[in-house]
Amino acid sequence: METGGGKEAAVRSMAVGAIYKTSTKDVGTPGVLRMVRSVPPSPSPPPPHAFPPRVRASWADEDKFSFTPIDPRSSVKLNVGFRSIKNQLLAKVDASKLAPPPPLWKLCKDKGGGYLFVLGNVANREKCREFVARVLEKHQGTVPPLPKVIPEDPTASTGSEQLSVERRKKLLLEDSDLRKLHMRFIPGNVLQESEFWERRKHLLDDDANNASKQRPGLKNVMHDVRPLADGWTNTVTFTTEIIHQIFAEKPAVYRAYFDVVPKKISEKEFWKKYFRAENLVRTKNIAAAAAEAAEDEELAVFLKSDHILAKEAKLKIKQVDPTLDLDADAGDDYIHLLDHGILHDGSKVSIDTDGELAWRTLSQDLNRHAAVVLEGGSSESYCSVADDSIHERLAKVARMTEIEDLQAPQNLQYAPLCIKDPREYFDSRQAHALRSLGSSSDVNKGQDYSLSTDDVFCRLMYQVSSIELHKLNCHADHSNVALKVINELDQMISRARRCNLRNPHGNLLGRLPLRTQDELMDHWTAIQELLHHFWSEYSITSPVLSNKVYIAKTGPKDQGCNDTDISKSADIDDGLLVAWIRCIIGAICDLQDIKESAQPDLRHEISQLVKPMTQALDAAFSYDLEQQQESLSPGTNPTGFEPRRKSSGLACR
Amino acid sequence: MTSSHSKLYSDDVSLVVVVVDTNPFFWAEAALPFANFFEHLVHFVNSILLLNHLNRVVVIAAGVSSCAYIFDSSDATAPGGAGVAATFDKTKHKVKEFIDQDALATKGNSSVDSNNAASLLSGALSLALCYIQRIFRSGTRHPQPRILCLQGSRDGPEQYVAVMNSIFSAQRSMVPIDSCIVGTQDSAFLQQASYITGGVYLKPQELNGLFEYLAAVFATDLHSRTFLRLPKTLGVDFRASCFCHKKTIDMGYVCSVCLSIFCKNQKKCSTCGSEFSRVMPDLNSMPDQSK
Numbered sequence: 013m014e015t016g017g018g019k020e021a022a023v024r025s026m027a028v029g030a031i032y033k034t035s036t037k038d039v040g041t042p043g044v045l046r047m048v049r050s051v052p053p054s055p056s057p058p059p060p061h062a063f064p065p066r067v068r069a070s071w072a073d074e075d076k077f078s079f080t081p082i083d084p085r086s087s088v089k090l091n092v093g094f095r096s097i098k099n100q101l102l103a104k105v106d107a108s109k110l111a112p113p114p115p116l117w118k119l120c121k122d123k124g125g126g127y128l129f130v131l132g133n134v135a136n137r138e139k140c141r142e143f144v145a146r147v148l149e150k151h152q153g154t155v156p157p158l159p160k161v162i163p164e165d166p167t168a169s170t171g172s173e174q175l176s177v178e179r180r181k182k183l184l185l186e187d188s189d190l191r192k193l194h195m196r197f198i199p200g201n202v203l204q205e206s207e208f209w210e211r212r213k214h215l216l217d218d219d220a221n222n223a224s225k226q227r228p229g230l231k232n233v234m235h236d237v238r239p240l241a242d243g244w245t246n247t248v249t250f251t252t253e254i255i256h257q258i259f260a261e262k263p264a265v266y267r268a269y270f271d272v273v274p275k276k277i278s279e280k281e282f283w284k285k286y287f288r289a290e291n292l293v294r295t296k297n298i299a300a301a302a303a304e305a306a307e308d309e310e311l312a313v314f315l316k317s318d319h320i321l322a323k324e325a326k327l328k329i330k331q332v333d334p335t336l337d338l339d340a341d342a343g344d345d346y347i348h349l350l351d352h353g354i355l356h357d358g359s360k361v362s363i364d365t366d367g368e369l370a371w372r373t374l375s376q377d378l379n380r381h382a383a384v385v386l387e388g389g390s391s392e393s394y395c396s397v398a399d400d401s402i403h404e405r406l407a408k409v410a411r412m413t414e415i416e417d418l419q420a421p422q423n424l425q426y427a428p429l430c431i432k433d434p435r436e437y438f439d440s441r442q443a444h445a446l447r448s449l450g451s452s453s454d455v456n457k458g459q460d461y462s463l464s465t466d467d468v469f470c471r472l473m474y475q476v477s478s479i480e481l482h483k484l485n486c487h488a489d490h491s492n493v494a495l496k497v498i499n500e501l502d503q504m505i506s507r508a509r510r511c512n513l514r515n516p517h518g519n520l521l522g523r524l525p526l527r528t529q530d531e532l533m534d535h536w537t538a539i540q541e542l543l544h545h546f547w548s549e550y551s552i553t554s555p556v557l558s559n560k561v562y563i564a565k566t567g568p569k570d571q572g573c574n575d576t577d578i579s580k581s582a583d584i585d586d587g588l589l590v591a592w593i594r595c596i597i598g599a600i601c602d603l604q605d606i607k608e609s610a611q612p613d614l615r616h617e618i619s620q621l622v623k624p625m626t627q628a629l630d631a632a633f634s635y636d637l638e639q640q641q642e643s644l645s646p647g648t649n650p651t652g653f654e655p656r657r658k659s660s661g662l663a664c665r
Numbered sequence: 666m667t668s669s670h671s672k673l674y675s676d677d678v679s680l681v682v683v684v685v686d687t688n689p690f691f692w693a694e695a696a697l698p699f700a701n702f703f704e705h706l707v708h709f710v711n712s713i714l715l716l717n718h719l720n721r722v723v724v725i726a727a728g729v730s731s732c733a734y735i736f737d738s739s740d741a742t743a744p745g746g747a748g749v750a751a752t753f754d755k756t757k758h759k760v761k762e763f764i765d766q767d768a769l770a771t772k773g774n775s776s777v778d779s780n781n782a783a784s785l786l787s788g789a790l791s792l793a794l795c796y797i798q799r800i801f802r803s804g805t806r807h808p809q810p811r812i813l814c815l816q817g818s819r820d821g822p823e824q825y826v827a828v829m830n831s832i833f834s835a836q837r838s839m840v841p842i843d844s845c846i847v848g849t850q851d852s853a854f855l856q857q858a859s860y861i862t863g864g865v866y867l868k869p870q871e872l873n874g875l876f877e878y879l880a881a882v883f884a885t886d887l888h889s890r891t892f893l894r895l896p897k898t899l900g901v902d903f904r905a906s907c908f909c910h911k912k913t914i915d916m917g918y919v920c921s922v923c924l925s926i927f928c929k930n931q932k933k934c935s936t937c938g939s940e941f942s943r944v945m946p947d948l949n950s951m952p953d954q955s956k
Contacts, residue, residue, distance in 0.1 A: 465689075465768070465771055465772060466768075466772075467693070468689035468690050468692075468693040469689045469764060469767075469768040469771075471689065471692070471693050472687070472689040472692050472693070472699060472764055473761065473764055473765075475692070475698055475699040475700045476699065476700070476703070476757065476760050476761055476764065477761070478700050479700050479703050479704070479757060490873065490874065493871060493873050493874040493877070494874055494877045496871050496874060497869070497871055497874040497877040497878055497881070498877070498881070500869075500870055500871065501878070501881060501882070501896060504896045505894055505895070505896055505897075508896065508897040509894070
């Protein structure tokens with residue numbers, strides 16, 4: 013029996029008769045099994061202090077089950093929270109057997125062992141199973157524990173949960189770093205799914221929003237709807253997308269549709285005529301086309317050239333600068349005769365075609381289709397261009413006239429020609445070295461040694477002779493030259509400095525091998541995730557807790573840091589807190605191992621990178637009463653990573 | 666490099682040995698006339714001497730076939746206008762003499778090819794280092810020595826070994842080699858020299874302002890350079906020349922004994938005589954001589 017009241021009830025409970033067994037061979041104790049699960053309250057703004065005392069865990073503790081034996085003298089009584097239950101097991105019941113086994117139901121604890129119940133029938137067991145499944149799912153986070161709206165339609169809520177699960181799976185598949193983080197914390201029950209994904213709501217929301225924002229555009233494939241002929245009839249199959257495309261590419265058809273449908277003919281009839289016309293054009297059945305066009309007004313519209321497109325083309329041409337020569341574009345427009353081009357089937361356009369029929373060449377169709385696709389194919393583009401473009405044309409012509417009057421240029425500013433030294437674009441001068449040493453191709457470059465030895469020596473002698481003391485000029489007077497020299501030296505020095513800054517060896521992380529870089533980045537990401545949740549849930553808010561953590565940290569070093577040791581030594585009941593401490597200590601030890609295993613020449617860089625991580629982890633364990641009291645006072649907004657004044661030492665194996 | 670405790674330096678007293686490229690083949694076609702270049706040099710030398718009365722400047726001319734000292738500030742006559750003129754005339758006379766001698770030596774040297782004549786940089790560096798060593802041994806207090814190479818002509822691959830030896834000697838003596846290229850081509854030798862010895866390598870663009878370059882970059886003493894940010898070469902050509910053909914190579918063979926570089930596989934090292942193709946005897950097959 014399940015009770016829960018209305019949709020807005022905070023607690024749901026269930027009571028069922030069951031037999032509790034300590035083992036399968038045990039006789040069992042009959043009694044009543046009561047299960048309670050709470051629906052969390054509506055979300056409220058967080059309290060204005062940095063370390064909420066495990067608010068999120070409080071309501072979850074109300075999920076529990078209790079067993080009360082019928083015999084009041086029996087000492088078998090249970091009152092267990094669902095938080096310690098890992099999963100549930102059901103024994104198979106074969107109803108075909110004469111003596112089917114009793115419907116066993118076991119609630120397994122996360123540390124081993126469990127609670128075995130025998131229920132009256134399979135139906136009861138099924139109800140109990142569903143009840144517990146909901147509780148376990150809530151704890152593990154696949155169903156969000158804080159639904160903002162209680163859905164009226166259960167299938168809808170299931171659908172949104174399923175969608176959320178799918179999005180999460182997709183995100184995990186796409187992002188390997190996220191997957192690593194997920195694998196590190198979720199299987200070990202350090203973090204719950206809800207906690208993990210709460211920080212990444214924006215990723216889940218973006219995925220949903222992106223899916224709805226993007227609107228698919230027109231396909232860039234030309235559709236050529238051809239009828240399926242079976243000898244008697246021609247069947248055409250087309251979709252609304254094709255109709256949309258026809259309307260976009262043939263505005264005359266669109267206009268005709270709105271003119272005649274449904275006033276004169278039905279929509280089906282309209283499309284019949286349209287495709288009939290298309291078929292006649294394709295098969296080049298001129299006589300039949302002419303005959304049908306004479307009889308049928310609507311069909312004649314389809315057979316004629318698109319007057320709207322022709323009008324648009326005329327307007328476009330009028331907008332072009334009249335000084336340009338447009339003879340080259342003549343063949344692309346409707347206003348000119350078709351004396352070149354090929355049709356869809358590859359045949360050439362014959363000159364003696366009936367001028368009333370619309371012989372569209374392949375290039376015209378392609379151009380029109382491309383224009384529609386690029387414009388997006390919206391409904392507004394079906395209509396032709398407004399006539400106010402004439403005003404634009406007149407203004408343009410006026411501008412042309414103004415220039416043709418040879419008026420003075422209106423203060424046109426121009427940048428002076430500046431030819432930069434191409435060497436400035438290169439970082440290294442090694443290209444010069446290729447020309448420096450004696451390769452055969454470089455012998456005659458630079459210097460022309462075609463003069464004879466005597467000539468060159470004579471020239472040099474002459475130049476030396478021309479040097480006289482009183483003719484020595486003071487080159488300091490050449491201020492322009494000096495300025496150029498100073499600027500060049502300045503640029504040279506700046507360039508060298510920039511190159512040194514860009515040098516990857518200047519970056520600490522860049523000096524390390526790739527594998528070490530990845531390892532450090534993974535550690536840092538995991539530490540950030542860990543500390544984010546630690547600060548919100550397991551912050552050290554009292555001296556007692558601080559003492560416990562200290563004992564746990566400085567626990568039996570030689571036996572390693574396992575949960576039992578930690579909990580025993582620190583007298584900590586909370587398994588999750590133990591898990592957190594274990595994780596943090598493990599992270600610190602990993603960082604220490606990285607430092608010790610580093611190569612000697614990289615040890616210093618790694619230490620510098622590891623130091624802030626270790627400090628952040630140490631800060632998680634440190635406790636400062638004064639600072640805590642300051643942070644709890646209103647008006648302050650402390651961050652989770654504020655350095656503590658007193659930090660406890662770190663003991664690690 | 667650690668400083669040698671046996672040598673005592675004055676912080677800002679400098680001994681600048683300037684190696685001047687006087688290759689006539691280069692100066693015949695150079696954009697900057699030799700006369701103008703010489704003027705810039707004279708101004709620079711005067712500037713060095715004006716910075717500190719204990720500063721010393723030595724100028725070595727590097728020709729095609731010979732090198733020689735052409736100026737030593739310690740040999741200068743009495744200060745004053747007349748002394749300056751006398752010093753200048755003496756130096757100019759020495760330059761002319763040197764050019765004549767170099768011309769004679771070049772004519773008599775059949776190995777010099779007018780198409781690819783290079784300056785005798787290795788010889789000039791050796792002269793400079795010898796002078797510096799003489800100064801080191803003359804007394805307890807020494808100026809801080811450095812070498813400044815003003816080169817325009819191309820490097821001669823045949824001088825690779827000698828130049829590298831000079832560079833390593835300079836490195837050992839903690840003598841920086843500064844380089845100022847007044848030609849159109851970079852010098853791989855001087856790039857390596859400056860890089861290895863901790864000097865400054867510069868290839869100025871505006872040769873009409875050569876004095877400004879020299880004064881701004883090369884005039885400061887070594888102690889003051891620690892506080893200044895001087896131009897740095899962004900790339901150095903570390904290619905070597907083979908010892909056998911003097912060709913510039915990117916990949917080659919190196920003797921494991923003396924580190925000589927060869928372009929082709931050889932059976933024997935021409936430098937130290939090590940045999941490369943000798944097969945080591947199998948020690949197990951040798952008879953035990955102890956028995």
